[in-house]
Amino acid sequence: MPLKKNKLLRYLLFIFVAVIFVILTVLVTRKKPVAQKAEALPTVVLQKPVNGSLVESVTISGYVEANAMIPVVPFVSGTIIEYPARAGDFVEKDTLLAKIDDAPFRQQLIQAEAAYFAAKSTFDRLENLYKSGATTQQNYDSAKAQADASKAQYDLAQLQVDYTEVRAPVDGTILIADQAVGGVGTQTQPVAVLADLTNQVVRLKVPEKYFDLFNLERDALTVKVTRPAEKDMYEDAVTTATIENIAPYVSPESKNFIVVCHLDEPADRFRPGMFVKVQVAYKTYENVPLVSLKARKMDGSFYVYDEATSTVKFVEASNLPVDENNFIVPEEYRNSYIVIDGQNFVFDGQKVRVFEDVLNEAKSNVIGD
Secondary structure (H helix, E strand, O other): OHHHHHHHHHHHHHHHHHHHHHHHHHHHHOOOOOOOOHHHOOEEEEEOOEEEEEEEEEEEEEEEEEOOEEEEOOOOOEEEEEOOOOOOOEEOOOOEEEEEOOHHHHHHHHHHHHHHHHHHHHHHHHHHHHHOOOOOHHHHHHHHHHHHHHHHHHHHHHHHHHHOEEEOOOOEEEEEOOOOOOOEEOOOOOOEEEEOOOOEEEEEEEEHHHHHHHHHOHHHOEEEEEEOOOOOOOOOEEEEEEEEEEOOOOOOOOOEEEEEEEEOOOOOOOOOOOEEEEEEEEEEEEEEEEEEHHHOOOOOOEEEEEOOOOEEEEEOOOOOOEOOOEEEOOHHHOOOEEEEEOHHHOOOOOEOEEHHHHHHHHHHHHHHO
């Protein structure tokens, strides 16, 4: 019995010593909390919302086209002996664009004319005989048919001579004129391509998700067409446009539908083939607090700065109206400071430093030194 009691005492003593060792180890190794230095706090840039207007829109790229491009082809083939057409020239209807050598066609005209006069002479003689009863109905009909056929051949030969002069079918600007004197004009290649540059359009390939917007809100949509200009040279060319046609179907291959926008005032800075950006606005907000899009994170959230505590507050907002430059902040933050730089290095409730304060402090230190 005493032996068991001694073992129990040794066991309890061992446990006591072990507990004391653990407590001492914790007390020795425990680090005292160190206050975070101000220099270690993340620095943020702030911006206060400004009152303004915001237009919600969708922007789609496209190319300017002439609403009607007219290829002018000769109706007869031959060597081009005159070619006054020049790309960029405005021409009126019936202006000569090219002249094809008419010598072969004039020879055909002479032959057709001789055949016609011979057939007509024969017909006139038989007609007099027929009226006097000296010839049969069959002879009369045969002579008349021959005269009519000869007249048709004569008219065709005359028409081919006229076709050697290729003239503009409408008023327009010559877009392409790539033939030359000495070349061969054929019915498969135009001598010029005309277009009415006052009647230009942009055919947009609009994603399927906007189909209801364009069809249900068509009367409320406003369209602006911009041709980006070279930097430091000219300003962007801008004009308004009118939606002329909306395709009633969506292409199953591309999942797009076509919207044709007619340029209201193309002036001289829009030409077929030019790249443009078309902004279709569908909703306008007036007198709303706006902040630069730089303040938003990838998920649409942003941070608000609390001046009293020098901390930032996380605001989750993914469906706020936006345009190309700004977004509308909730009304409750109209007079708050919004973090527009440094938001990716902070968390909700974190203490931060304001960039302007850091800059002013650095300037003061420089002046003090």
